[in-house]
Amino acid sequence: MDEANLKLASQLISRTYIDQGGDALRTRRKLIKTLLSQRRLPAEGWDEETIELFIKEVSLMDSNNFVKSVGVGEREARVASPLVYRRHFGLAHGIGRSGDVAAEQPKAAGSSLLAKLCNILVQDALGVAGMLDVGAVTVLPVATGMALTLTLLAMKAQRPATARYVLWPRIDQKTCLKAIVSANLEAVPLENVLEGDELHTDMVAMRQQVDRLGPNSIVCIVTTTSCFAPRAADSVVEVAKLCKSSGFGHIINNAYGVQSAALCSLVTAAWRKGRVDAVVQSTDKNFMVPVGGAVIAASKQDTSLVDAVNKAYPGRASMSPLLDVLITLLQWGADGWNKVLQQREGVYRYALQELGSFAQKAGQKVPGHSKPAQPLSMLGAMLFKRGVSGTRVVAQGKKQSIAGHSFQGYGAHHDSYPHTYLTFAAALGTTKQDVDAFLERLRVCLEEFRRA
Numbered sequence: 001m002d003e004a005n006l007k008l009a010s011q012l013i014s015r016t017y018i019d020q021g022g023d024a025l026r027t028r029r030k031l032i033k034t035l036l037s038q039r040r041l042p043a044e045g046w047d048e049e050t051i052e053l054f055i056k057e058v059s060l061m062d063s064n065n066f067v068k069s070v071g072v073g074e075r076e077a078r079v080a081s082p083l084v085y086r087r088h089f090g091l092a093h094g095i096g097r098s099g100d101v102a103a104e105q106p107k108a109a110g111s112s113l114l115a116k117l118c119n120i121l122v123q124d125a126l127g128v129a130g131m132l133d134v135g136a137v138t139v140l141p142v143a144t145g146m147a148l149t150l151t152l153l154a155m156k157a158q159r160p161a162t163a164r165y166v167l168w169p170r171i172d173q174k175t176c177l178k179a180i181v182s183a184n185l186e187a188v189p190l191e192n193v194l195e196g197d198e199l200h201t202d203m204v205a206m207r208q209q210v211d212r213l214g215p216n217s218i219v220c221i222v223t224t225t226s227c228f229a230p231r232a233a234d235s236v237v238e239v240a241k242l243c244k245s246s247g248f249g250h251i252i253n254n255a256y257g258v259q260s261a262a263l264c265s266l267v268t269a270a271w272r273k274g275r276v277d278a279v280v281q282s283t284d285k286n287f288m289v290p291v292g293g294a295v296i297a298a299s300k301q302d303t304s305l306v307d308a309v310n311k312a313y314p315g316r317a318s319m320s321p322l323l324d325v326l327i328t329l330l331q332w333g334a335d336g337w338n339k340v341l342q343q344r345e346g347v348y349r350y351a352l353q354e355l356g357s358f359a360q361k362a363g364q365k366v367p368g369h370s371k372p373a374q375p376l377s378m379l380g381a382m383l384f385k386r387g388v389s390g391t392r393v394v395a396q397g398k399k400q401s402i403a404g405h406s407f408q409g410y411g412a413h414h415d416s417y418p419h420t421y422l423t424f425a426a427a428l429g430t431t432k433q434d435v436d437a438f439l440e441r442l443r444v445c446l447e448e449f450r451r452a
């Protein structure tokens with residue numbers, strides 16, 4: 001109902017009532033206007049009706065939803081199943097064009113607008129989380145590993161033809177290494193150094209590798225911020241300085257780091273003090289949406305790699321993962337986003353404290369802030385049987401081969417980490433009740449385990 005229609009309607013129904021109803025509509029339209037003019041997260045989250053209204057209206061701007069459209073091309077966003085159509089709000093054109101995944105799609109003004117808004121809101125959300133000076137964001141419908149591969153391919157294209165090495169402080173997460181190998185690059189794993197209970201980037205070994213291989217043969221260094229204890233975040237600031245002075249690239253795998261204020265400020269410090277070409281993070285881990293997307297961000301200092309990834313992307317792309325993120329961010333608003341971030345920080349501190357006292361009672365220790373444990377490998381299966389997912393028992397001495405690389409002590413990010421331990425995460429969406437229930441089941445399992 002626009003103003004003209006409201007006026008016509010008031011000839012049918014009492015003016016006062018139409019005025020009141022019109023006001024209700026105007027309130028919602030104002031939210032949309034504020035979004036389009038301010039181009040940032042709404043201060044307060046929208047209600048679902050407004051979100052649906054907005055998406056539905058915008059969807060009607062795509063050519064497949066025009067009232068009198070005749071599509072005679074090979075790609076006309078035809079959808080056979082009404083259920084599929086509804087699941088996507090009628091948005092079927094996807095995003096981008098063959099030349100650039102961030103380009104506007106002429107047949108789909110609506111989808112193009114939503115994709116743009118998604119990128120803008122994610123950029124704002126990164127800022128709220130503490131990642132400052134973000135200059136470019138692209139949300140792609142591929143998960144973190146694939147987004148890393150795409151970023152590495154774009155990075156490779158910017159380096160001398162002879163460059164083929166990627167220095168990579170070891171993180172025992174198979175995707176990370178496969179992302180490098182799938183880009184047809186040669187990974188050079190760097191062992192971490194044990195300091196106390198924690199594992200840190202070996203900057204000395206890194207510099208030696210740079211000297212040995214020569215900067216021109218190196219495509220980039222891939223560092224990792226978000227990871228499980230006892231591995232600490234990589235020394236991204238030192239690496240950023242090294243990359244800047246040596247003239248090769250630096251990509252940060254920040255898979256689930258957006259939810260950590262400490263990791264966001266670490267990323268900020270890295271690109272303020274040195275070179276960071278792109279930071280890659282997961283949409284499901286950070287924004288509580290189904291698996292399917294990743295955010296590639298760059299600082300305002302240099303957005304060229306993000307632009308290059310968009311341009312190199314072959315073909316169009318699904319907009320579904322972007323729509324999920326957009327809906328979630330509109331529903332949270334800056335206020336709701338802040339709240340879930342604060343909650344997570346609270347649950348993290350709570351988990352650390354509770355786990356500390358639990359470990360003390362049980363004669364174990366919290367790594368990073370571990371005491372020798374007995375072999376615990378059975379414990380993982382016991383916990384899983386009791387409906388606890390997400391914990392992992394990392395036993396000593398596991399050998400693993402991934403894409404031609406062999407690792408000792410796999411899982412612990414180190415050849416010979418001196419303890420067997422159990423990991424768990426206080427991630428976005430974890431509640432204190434989850435922590436309490438986990439510790440109670442762990443207590444039961446430990447007792448049973450000790451009797452076994």
Ligand SMILES: *Cc1c(COP(=O)(O)O)cnc(C)c1O
Nearest residue numbers: 143144145146173175176255282
């Ligand atoms: C989750 C994760 C990945 C892989 O992410 P996908 O989204 O499954 O591709 C890579 N690296 C780290 C550190 C992760 O935590």
